[in-house]
Amino acid sequence: MADLLSLALLKAPGEWGADIAAGSTQRLGTPMGFGGPSAGYMATREAFKRNMPGRIIGVSVDRLGNKALRMSLQMREQHIKREKATSNICTASALMASMVGFYCVYNGPEGLKRAATTAHEAAAAAARALEALDYKLAAKAFFDTIEVEAEAAVIQSLALERGINFFYPTENSVRIAFDEVTTPEEVETVVGIFAEARGRKAKGAKESAPRIPAQLLRTSAYLTEPVFNTYRCESDLMRYIKRLELRDISLANSMISLGSCTMKLNAAALMQPLSLAGFLDMHPFAPADQAEGYMQLIAELEKDLAAITGFAAASLQPNSGAAGEYTGLMVIRAYHQSRGQGYRNIVLIPASAHGTNPASAAMAGMKIVTVACDDKGNIDVEDLKAKAREHSSELAGTMITYPSTHGVFESRIREIVDAVHDAGGQVYMDGANMNAQVGLTNPGYIGADVCHLNLHKTFAMPHGGGGPGVGPICVAEHLRPFLPSHALAATGGDEGITAVASAPWGSASLLPITYGYIKMLGEEGLRRSTEMAIVNANYMSSALKHEYRTYYSGETGRVGHEMILDLTHFKHDYDIDCGDIAHRLMDYGFHAPTLSFPVHETLMVEPTESEPKAEMDRFIETLIRIKRECEAAAGQPDNVVRNAPHTAAELCGEWTHPYTREEAAFPLDWIRQAKFFPYVTKIDNGYGDRNLCCRNCEEKF
Numbered sequence: 001m002a003d004l005l006s007l008a009l010l011k012a013p014g015e016w017g018a019d020i021a022a023g024s025t026q027r028l029g030t031p032m033g034f035g036g037p038s039a040g041y042m043a044t045r046e047a048f049k050r051n052m053p054g055r056i057i058g059v060s061v062d063r064l065g066n067k068a069l070r071m072s073l074q075m076r077e078q079h080i081k082r083e084k085a086t087s088n089i090c091t092a093s094a095l096m097a098s099m100v101g102f103y104c105v106y107n108g109p110e111g112l113k114r115a116a117t118t119a120h121e122a123a124a125a126a127a128r129a130l131e132a133l134d135y136k137l138a139a140k141a142f143f144d145t146i147e148v149e150a151e152a153a154v155i156q157s158l159a160l161e162r163g164i165n166f167f168y169p170t171e172n173s174v175r176i177a178f179d180e181v182t183t184p185e186e187v188e189t190v191v192g193i194f195a196e197a198r199g200r201k202a203k204g205a206k207e208s209a210p211r212i213p214a215q216l217l218r219t220s221a222y223l224t225e226p227v228f229n230t231y232r233c234e235s236d237l238m239r240y241i242k243r244l245e246l247r248d249i250s251l252a253n254s255m256i257s258l259g260s261c262t263m264k265l266n267a268a269a270l271m272q273p274l275s276l277a278g279f280l281d282m283h284p285f286a287p288a289d290q291a292e293g294y295m296q297l298i299a300e301l302e303k304d305l306a307a308i309t310g311f312a313a314a315s316l317q318p319n320s321g322a323a324g325e326y327t328g329l330m331v332i333r334a335y336h337q338s339r340g341q342g343y344r345n346i347v348l349i350p351a352s353a354h355g356t357n358p359a360s361a362a363m364a365g366m367k368i369v370t371v372a373c374d375d376k377g378n379i380d381v382e383d384l385k386a387k388a389r390e391h392s393s394e395l396a397g398t399m400i401t402y403p404s405t406h407g408v409f410e411s412r413i414r415e416i417v418d419a420v421h422d423a424g425g426q427v428y429m430d431g432a433n434m435n436a437q438v439g440l441t442n443p444g445y446i447g448a449d450v451c452h453l454n455l456h457k458t459f460a461m462p463h464g465g466g467g468p469g470v471g472p473i474c475v476a477e478h479l480r481p482f483l484p485s486h487a488l489a490a491t492g493g494d495e496g497i498t499a500v501a502s503a504p505w506g507s508a509s510l511l512p513i514t515y516g517y518i519k520m521l522g523e524e525g526l527r528r529s530t531e532m533a534i535v536n537a538n539y540m541s542s543a544l545k546h547e548y549r550t551y552y553s554g555e556t557g558r559v560g561h562e563m564i565l566d567l568t569h570f571k572h573d574y575d576i577d578c579g580d581i582a583h584r585l586m587d588y589g590f591h592a593p594t595l596s597f598p599v600h601e602t603l604m605v606e607p608t609e610s611e612p613k614a615e616m617d618r619f620i621e622t623l624i625r626i627k628r629e630c631e632a633a634a635g636q637p638d639n640v641v642r643n644a645p646h647t648a649a650e651l652c653g654e655w656t657h658p659y660t661r662e663e664a665a666f667p668l669d670w671i672r673q674a675k676f677f678p679y680v681t682k683i684d685n686g687y688g689d690r691n692l693c694c695r696n697c698e699e700k701f
């Protein structure tokens with residue numbers, strides 16, 4: 001484990017033979033936020049790079065030979081490997097990682113070294129002064145943290161008088177961390193506390209010799225790429241960030257209809273608390289009486305989420321939906337163990353399930369038995385019943401999504417729940433689709449035992465380009481005792497499983513968003529949101545039905561809050577696949593819907609309640625126009641859909657295509673009002689996979 005700031009001074013782990021380094025990036029510019037969100041990091045030797053979990057951005061080339069960044073295949077959507085996945089990571093902390101990136105871009109190697117040196121010098125000065133007061137330190141060599149032998153209670157009361165919190169690992173030790181914003185006056189105050197505890201007068205904290213042994217000092221260069229050595233002026237940095245932002249299609253441009261991802265409005269009123277120091281600057285292990293506001297917010301939110309899901313209790317600890325899945329399964333395991341049935345470790349998971357379900361089950365050490373789906377996309381209830389019976393002696397439970405990942409309210413859901421319970425299993429409900437349930441039904445009512453919620457979907461937190469997220473779990477009364485605990489804070493059940501995140505309440509500083517969403521909408525507003533989400537999806541499904549068949553619908557002929565559009569015949573009819581359509585959508589200024597999930601060669605569209613009819617109509621018109629383009633393109637390999645997206649540079653260059661520049665860039669009139677030009681065109685994924693390169697790639701391209 002390595003503190004990244006320390007590595008500006010200390011020899012890098014890779015240089016002294018470590019195979020893997022991991023840790024938190026929090027101190028590189030991310031606020032504490034009562035525990036999160038902040039990004040972790042993991043780095044390995046070259047030999048392990050293809051085994052890395054999560055997502056790695058690599059370099060490739062586009063159709064025109066331009067250098068292009070992309071998610072590299074091995075790491076992309078690890079959970080698509082289902083039970084063979086080596087991680088269940090879907091939502092991570094991409095936004096926080098970007099923030100850390102910008103911190104490094106702005107500060108560069110010299111800035112990081114300056115920050116690390118300031119922290120170290122403050123610690124060294126305090127250490128020297130404390131030694132002069134005859135205090136014993138736990139270690140002579142250190143980076144920024146010292147541990148002092150002293151009576152904790154005495155020091156604590158003096159420190160509190162001065163508004164300072166230390167960490168007190170035992171009754172006789174005090175641990176103090178310094179950082180890049182520690183001032184000499186603060187060091188003096190710290191020393192003064194210890195002097196007073198001994199009834200002595202501090203001599204004043206003077207500069208001290210470094211406390212890092214020479215052989216551990218770093219001599220190698222780091223952050224050598226141009227981007228870390230270019231931006232030293234805030235205006236320049238601001239423009240750099242804006243330039244990158246302009247390469248992205250976000251909700252600020254147009255609707256993002258990513259089915260199952262619920263990209264809805266992140267209202268400004270909900271986002272405001274994110275900038276309040278009271279939320280941002282709170283340390284996760286601050287004494288409880290200093291965090292009463294947070295504790296009240298957490299208690300109320302847990303209660304509201306439990307009420308919404310029809311359950312008894314909630315834990316806000318998991319940092320994503322998939323982390324919630326893992327937590328829920330561990331809770332189920334603890335429940336079985338508490339009844340002397342720890343041998344129950346088989347989970348039934350429908351073939352249609354999101355890949356994180358089996359991946360999480362594998363992480364939780366469970367065995368996965370796949371349940372078939374019928375040709376309408378519903379769980380094959382007879383198959384499920386048979387498998388539940390067959391494995392009843394070892395059945396831990398099932399994981400189901402409702403409405404299903406096929407976008408349908410399965411009418412036999414209660415039968416499924418009963419069959420699993422009858423076989424001694426617990427029912428885990430994947431709450432990713434709660435946007436179709438809130439206020440109308442709930443997992444508790446349906447009979448499930450535990451569910452996770454994606455607060456970064458249903459409950460209005462932004463996705464941040466892949467995270468951060470919050471994936472609380474809600475549980476029925478009998479599972480409450482097993483909710484995750486924490487070594488340093490009172491949370492979770494009496495027999496709680498070990499913590500699933502390093503912070504007791506996960507990414508706490510995001511919670512005001514969901515808190516505000518629930519409180520501002522209230523019972524009535526939440527139900528209305530769900531109703532509108534379902535109405536909007538059915539409006540789009542109906543409006544598109546003559547051009548794009550909705551793959552699955554329920555017994556009523558309706559969908560839930562999303563629909564799967566069937567493009568399976570496009571390859572045969574037009575030699576165009578749904579990936580081409582996704583790219584062509586960029587030329588129209590739209591982000592693609594969810595691609596080929598859970599059915600290959602389909603688009604899963606979820607408009608959510610946030611979209612006005614005019615925006616849905618623009619999207620409908622776009623999809624219909626693209627279908628016309630596909631029809632016209634049949635038998636013509638050089639066509640406007642296959643070549644999409646079209647960059648501004650290509651449009652200004654030599655033009656050899658059989659269609660016009662106009663048709664490429666402005667196929668519909670309203671596109672002129674706010675044209676989005678992608679920076680690169682279609683990327684060669686195979687090239688990037690074969691030449692995985694994430695750093696110092698200049699010479700290869």
Ligand SMILES: Cc1ncc(COP(=O)(O)O)c(C=O)c1O
Nearest residue numbers: 090091260320321322354356432
């Ligand atoms: C049905 C379903 N389950 C679980 C997840 C995992 O949630 P997260 O991305 O927050 O880990 C997703 C995310 O896309 C999902 O759609």
